[in-house]
Amino acid sequence: MREVKRLFEDYKENVIALRKYEEQQIKEEYIKIQVSKWSPEKVDGGKIVKEDTKMAKRIDKANSTVIAIKRIKADLRPFLLALNKVSKEQKALLRSRYMKCRSVNEIAEEFDLSLSVTKDRLKKSEQRxxxxxxxxxxxVA
Incomplete structure (x- = not known):
């Protein structure tokens, strides 16, 4: 089923993106913030100094990372809920087919089933x- 294959491909891409965003978020949490005394020129003149701009960019980047993580988790939620509701056998069949990219023949050998039974069970798993x-x-919507 083409739709299921696309969902599993999207799942893989989302998991990779989520890991990258979380790694980025961890790195950004360790940014040291220096407390400095502002000179009267900065306050009186109302000028933005490079240090102020850098800090604002770091904060914006951190906020966008948090938003991206929340969006990806929201996208993954229906997929994970559905995957957890199918039977163990159906989950194993779907994982072998779409996560491990195995052919129907390889799946039949792995589960010690005939080819026709494997196709039938895989089709029912996909539909469910x-x-x-x-x-x-x-x-969710």
């Missing part, structure tokens, strides 16, 4: 997962 995904997607 997609139906649940659509349900959770509507609940």
């Amino acid at each position: 997962f997609y139906k649940l995904y659509q349900k959770y997607l509507q609940e």
